[in-house]
Amino acid sequence: MRDATGTVAVVGTGTMGQGIAQVALLAGHTVRLHDVAPDRAAQAAEAVLGRLDRLVDKGRLDAEERAAAAARLHAHTGPDGVGDLADADVVVEAILEDLGAKQQLFTALEQVVSDETLLATNTSSLSVTAIAAALRLPGRFVGLHFFNPAPLLPLVEVVSGHATDEAAAERAVKLATTWGKTPVRCADTPGFIVNRVARPFYAEAFRVYEERAADPATIDAVLRESGGFRMGPFELTDLIGQDVNESVTRSVWESFFQDVKFTPSLAQRRLVQSGRLGRKTGHGWYDHTPGASRPEPHTARPCPAPEYAVLHGGLGPAAALPAMATEAGIPLRTPEASAAAEPTTTGATTPGDTTRHGCLELPGGALLRLADGSQPRGREIHFDLALDYRTATRVALAPADAASVADLAEATGFFQALGKAVSVVEPVPGMIVARTVAMLADFAADTVGRGVAGAGDVDTAMRLGVNYPVGPLRWCDDLGADWVADVLHHLHREYPTGRYAPGRALLRRKGAES
Numbered sequence: 273m274r275d276a277t278g279t280v281a282v283v284g285t286g287t288m289g290q291g292i293a294q295v296a297l298l299a300g301h302t303v304r305l306h307d308v309a310p311d312r313a314a315q316a317a318e319a320v321l322g323r324l325d326r327l328v329d330k331g332r333l334d335a336e337e338r339a340a341a342a343a344r345l346h347a348h349t350g351p352d353g354v355g356d357l358a359d360a361d362v363v364v365e366a367i368l369e370d371l372g373a374k375q376q377l378f379t380a381l382e383q384v385v386s387d388e389t390l391l392a393t394n395t396s397s398l399s400v401t402a403i404a405a406a407l408r409l410p411g412r413f414v415g416l417h418f419f420n421p422a423p424l425l426p427l428v429e430v431v432s433g434h435a436t437d438e439a440a441a442e443r444a445v446k447l448a449t450t451w452g453k454t455p456v457r458c459a460d461t462p463g464f465i466v467n468r469v470a471r472p473f474y475a476e477a478f479r480v481y482e483e484r485a486a487d488p489a490t491i492d493a494v495l496r497e498s499g500g501f502r503m504g505p506f507e508l509t510d511l512i513g514q515d516v517n518e519s520v521t522r523s524v525w526e527s528f529f530q531d532v533k534f535t536p537s538l539a540q541r542r543l544v545q546s547g548r549l550g551r552k553t554g555h556g557w558y559d560h561t562p563g564a565s566r567p568e569p570h571t572a573r574p575c576p577a578p579e580y581a582v583l584h585g586g587l588g589p590a591a592a593l594p595a596m597a598t599e600a601g602i603p604l605r606t607p608e609a610s611a612a613a614e615p616t617t618t619g620a621t622t623p624g625d626t627t628r629h630g631c632l633e634l635p636g637g638a639l640l641r642l643a644d645g646s647q648p649r650g651r652e653i654h655f656d657l658a659l660d661y662r663t664a665t666r667v668a669l670a671p672a673d674a675a676s677v678a679d680l681a682e683a684t685g686f687f688q689a690l691g692k693a694v695s696v697v698e699p700v701p702g703m704i705v706a707r708t709v710a711m712l713a714d715f716a717a718d719t720v721g722r723g724v725a726g727a728g729d730v731d732t733a734m735r736l737g738v739n740y741p742v743g744p745l746r747w748c749d750d751l752g753a754d755w756v757a758d759v760l761h762h763l764h765r766e767y768p769t770g771r772y773a774p775g776r777a778l779l780r781r782k783g784a785e786s
Contacts, residue, residue, distance in 0.1 A: 278301060278302070278361030278362070279301065279302045279303075279304060279359050279360045279361050279362075280293075280296040280301045280302070280303050280304070280360065280361065280362045280363075280364065281303075281304040281306060281354075281357040281360035281362070281363040281364070282296070282303060282304070282305050282306065282363075282364050282366060283306045283307070283354070283357075283363060283364070283365045283366065283367060283377060283381075284306075284307065284365060284366035284367035284368075284394075285305055285306075285307040285312050285313050285315070285316030285366075286366065287420060287421070288366040288394055288418060288420060288422060289305070289307075289316065289366035289367075289394075290305075290316050290319055290320050290323075291418065291420065291421050291422030291423050292364050292366060292394065292418055292422050293305050293316070293317075293320055293345070294320050294323055294324070294422070294423045295418075295422055295423055295451050295452075295453070296364075296451065297320065297324075297341045297344060297345055298324075298333075298337075298341060298423075299450060299451045299452065300344075301344065302344045302346070303344060303345050303346070304346050304347075304348055304356065304357055304360060305317050305320075305345070305346070305347050305348065306348045306349075306350055306354060306356070306357060307348075307349060307350075308349070308350060309349070310349055311349065312349070313347035313348055313349050314347040314349070316347070317345050317346075317347040320345065321338075321341075321342055321345065323423070324338045324341055324342070325338065353380060353384070354377070354380055354381055354384055355384050357381065357384065357385065358384045358385060360385055360389055361386075361388075361389060361390070362389065362390045362392065362447065363381055363385065363389060363390070363391050363392065364392045364393075364394060364416055365377060365378070365391075365392065365393045365394060365395075366394040369395060369396070369397055369398060371398055371399075371402055371403065374393060374395070374398065374403045375403055375405075375406035376406075378391055378393075378403065378404075378406065378407055378413070379406050379407065382407060382408050382409065387409060387412075388412075389412070390412055390414070390440060390443055390444065390447070391407070391412055391413045391414075392413070392414050392415065392416040392444060393413075393414075393415055393416070394415075394416055394417060394418055395415060395417070396417055396464075396467065396520070397463075397467075397519075397520060397523045399433070399460055399462075399527075400413070400414065400415040400431045400432070400433035400436070400460040401433035401434040401435065401460045403433075404433045404434075404435055404436070405435075410433065410435035410436070411435055411436060411437035411440060412437065412440045413433060413435070413436060413440070414430060414431060414432060414433070414436055414440050414441055414444045415429065415430065415431025415432075415433070415460070415464070416428060416429075416430060416431075416444055416447075416448065417429040417430075417431060417464055418453075419466075419737055425736070425737070426452075426453055426454045426736050427453070427454055427456065427466075427732075427733060427736040427737040428448040428451075428453045428454070428455045428456070429455075429456055429458055429464045429465055429466065429733065429737075430444045430445050430448060430455045430456065430457050430458070431458055431459070431460055431464055432457070432458070432459055432460060433460045434460065436460075441457065445457065454732065454736055456725065456729035456730075456732050456733045457725060457726070457729055458724050458725040458729065458733075459723060459724045459725070461719075461722075461724045462523070462524045462527030462528055463520070463523075463524040463527075465719060465724065465725050465729065465730055465733040465734070465737070466733050466734065466737040466738055467520050467524060468524060468715065468719060468724075469712065469715045469716050469719055469730065469733070469734055469744065470712075470734070470737075470738050471521060471524060471533075471534055471715065472708060472711035472712050472714075472715055473501075473505055473708060473712060473738070474505045474508075474509060474517065474521065474537070474540075475521070475534075475535070475536075475537060475711075476702075476704075476707050476708040476711055477491050477492075477495065477504070477505040477506065477704070477708065478505070478537035478539055478540055479537070480697075480700055480703075480704055480707075481506075481539060482537065482538065482539050483698070483700055484698065485670075485697050485698040485699075485700035486570070486668075486695070486697040486698065486704070487567070487569075487570070488504075488506035488557045488558070488567075489506075489558075489566070489567040489568060489569045489570075490569040490570045490668075490695050490697065491504060491505070491506065491704055492504025492505065492506050492507050492569070493569035493666055493695065494569070494656060494666060494668045494695055494697075494704045494705060495704060495705060495708065496666075497664060497665045497666035497693070498656055498657070498658045498659070498664045498665075498666050498667055498668065498704075498705050499657070499658070499659055499704075499705040499708065499709070499741075500658075500659030500660070500664075500741035500742070501739075501740065501741060502739045502741075503739075506556075506557040506558070507557070507558065509540070509550065509556070509557070510550035510551055510556035510557055510558055510560065511550065511551055512550070513549050513550050513551075513552055514540060514543050514544050514548065514549045514550050514556050514557075515544050515549050517540070518536060518537075518540050518541065518544050521534070521536045521537070521540075522536050532769055532770050532771045533715075533770070533771055535771065543556065543557070569666075569695055570695050570696060570697075571666075571693050571694065571695060572669075572684045572688075572693075572694040572695070572696055574685075574688060575681040575682070575684040575685035575688060576681075576685045577600070577601070577602055577685045577686060577688070577689035578602060578634050578635050578682045578685055578686055579602075579603075579635055580602060580603045580604070580605055580635060581597060581602055581603075581604055581605070581632045581633065581634055581635075581640075581686065582604070582605045582606070582607055582632065582633040583604050583605070583606070583632060584607055584628040584629055584630065584631050584632070584633060585628075585629040585630045585631075586630060587630060587631075587632070587642060588630065588642060588751075588752070588755055589642065589657060589750075589751050589752075589755060590642045590655070590657075590658075590661060592660075592661045592662055593632070593661055593690075594632075596661065596662065596690050597632075597686070597689075597690065600689045600690050600691075601689070602686065602689055607628075607633075630642070631652075632686070634679065634682040634683060634686065635682065636676075636678055636679055636682055637651060637679075638651045638652070638653055638675055638676075638679035638680075638682060638683060639651060639652045639653070640653055640655060640683055640686065641653070641654055641655070642654070642655060642657065642706075643655065643656050643657060643670070643702055643703040643705075643706040643707075643759075644702075644706070644758060644759055644762055645701055645702045645706065645707065645710070645758070645759035645760060645761070645762030645763040645766070645772075646701055646762040646765070646766065647672075647699060647700075647701050647766055648670055648671065648672035648675075648699045649672050649674075650672055650674055651672060651674050651675045651676070651679055652671075652672045652675065653669055653670070653671045653672065653675050653679060653680065653683045654669070654670045654671075654672075654699070654703060655667055655668065655669050655670075655683070655687070655703075656668040656669075656670075656703040656704055656705045656706055657703075657705040657706040657709060657751075658705065659705075659741055659742065661690075664692065665691075665692060665693060666692055666693040666694070666695060667687045667692045667693075667694055667695075668694075668695045668696070668697050668703055668704055668705070669683055669684065669687070669694055669695070669696050669697070670696075670697050670698065670699040670700060670703050671683070671696070671699060672699055673699065680696065684696070701762065701763055701766040701767070702759060702762070702763050702766075706759055707759065707763060709744070709747060709751070709756075710756045710759040710760050710763070711760070711772070712734075712740075712744040712747070713744045713745065713747060713748035713751075713753075713756045713778065714756070714760060714774055714775050714778045715744070716730050716731075716734070716743075716744035716745050716748070717745065717748065717753075717775060717777040717778040717781055718775040718777050718778070720745070720777060721775065721776065721777025721780070722777075727745050730743065730744070730745060731743020731744065731745050731746050748778075748781065752785065753778060753781040753782040753784075753785050754782045754785055754786075756774075756778065756782075757774045757778055757779060757782045760772050760773070760774040760778070761774060
């Protein structure tokens with residue numbers, strides 16, 4: 273910017289264009305809204321002013337500020353060009369996601385704006401490098417990827433294309449900061465940070481569903497109430513739109529030359545093909561028609577708490593459980609004390625249970641073990657990962673085929689005694705939260721390892737862009753990269769396609785912990 277309140281042009285007057293215009297307007301800029309369609313820019317300007325009126329009504333903006341903002345907002349219709357934008361210090365484009373259309377627009381803009389004007393695209397799926405390739409001065413071109421709704425969500429991804437000058441990127445960061453946003457820097461890569469790293473959040477849930485391990489309502493509930501995510505992937509994609517979410521997934525997959533780690537979901541594809549796109553069509557994973565009831569997650573009936581449990585070694589990320597069990601009135605025994613007290617009943621009862629390290633043994637002989645990416649075997653009952661076992665309100669259990677009804681009842685009663693709702697799912701490797709978090713950590717580490725973005729920016733982007741409870745790299749550090757890598761190694765053995773093979777960046781992170 274040549275001055276703190278220079279002119280910002282916003283080209284494209286849809287939802288994102290209007291939101292970006294509102295942000296710039298409230299930051300004190302003169303704003304020029306441009307659209308090629310007759311009357312579209314004027315209608316968008318009226319919509320922006322209507323939002324400002326609502327802010328005044330809520331007491332978040334005073335009437336004088338609203339009047340001053342209205343005086344700085346100008347609508348322009350330019351079917352024959354963008355000459356009215358010649359005085360712009362910054363141009364932000366938010367038109368349709370079409371490479372040719374964007375290149376044509378910016379080529380036209382270069383004919384009228386100053387060589388010092390910062391040119392930015394709000395694209396979420398196209399290459400910033402490719403758009404800039406048509407420009408005379410590609411060094412002043414950046415990606416400014418806002419999240420919808422732009423006035424409310426704080427994150428802006430500042431994307432440097434192959435030819436972007438560092439000065440232009442720094443200028444974009446400063447601009448976003450003066451607008452009250454939190455900018456993160458990244459290189460031009462498919463999906464940038466958020467849409468790249470977030471793919472497993474959807475993909476793993478859909479995979480669990482496709483394997484018929486659990487229904488959407490149960491998977492959503494486990495990820496919310498155990499994993500700490502604000503929304504589950506089924507309800508979130510219904511909100512976003514199944515077509516929109518699937519399009520992003522497919523775009524990233526194709527941009528990475530159909531890398532198996534990014535493979536789209538066939539179940540979601542069928543949903544899109546059926547026209548069930550989510551809330552906007554009344555049906556998606558859920559029924560959103562008026563009066564439709566929301567399906568309840570599977571929740572086990574009350575079971576009595578076990579008389580005691582035997583602790584075999586440490587429980588890793590579930591280390592809080594022994595103290596919680598003691599507080600809930602379930603005595604914990606050492607293996608030696610248990611053998612002396614119950615010599616005829618203690619111990620694994622199948623040949624497959626040759627080691628009991630890292631588990632809780634129940635009175636009947638079943639072994640409660642934290643999901644580690646392997647298929648539960650013998651009389652094992654795996655329990656899912658939780659963000660915080662003390663605050664989690666739900667825990668998922670996956671019994672091995674040899675586990676009895678009585679075994680499952682004891683395991684259920686154990687967690688119910690700790691105050692948790694229990695969802696029983698089919699025995700799928702990695703369960704729900706554990707496999708999702710492990711994959712998110714791997715994707716995040718890979719993003720940093722390939723120089724796309726710094727670790728702090730990746731974690732910030734995922735917390736602010738998609739409301740994750742913890743940044744995936746911080747989560748990885750809390751769990752231990754060795755634990756995360758082991759989960760992925762086990763998953764890779766169960767599904768030897770390459771999808772779950774831990775990346776080099778995660779393995780290096782694991783090595784650094786040694």
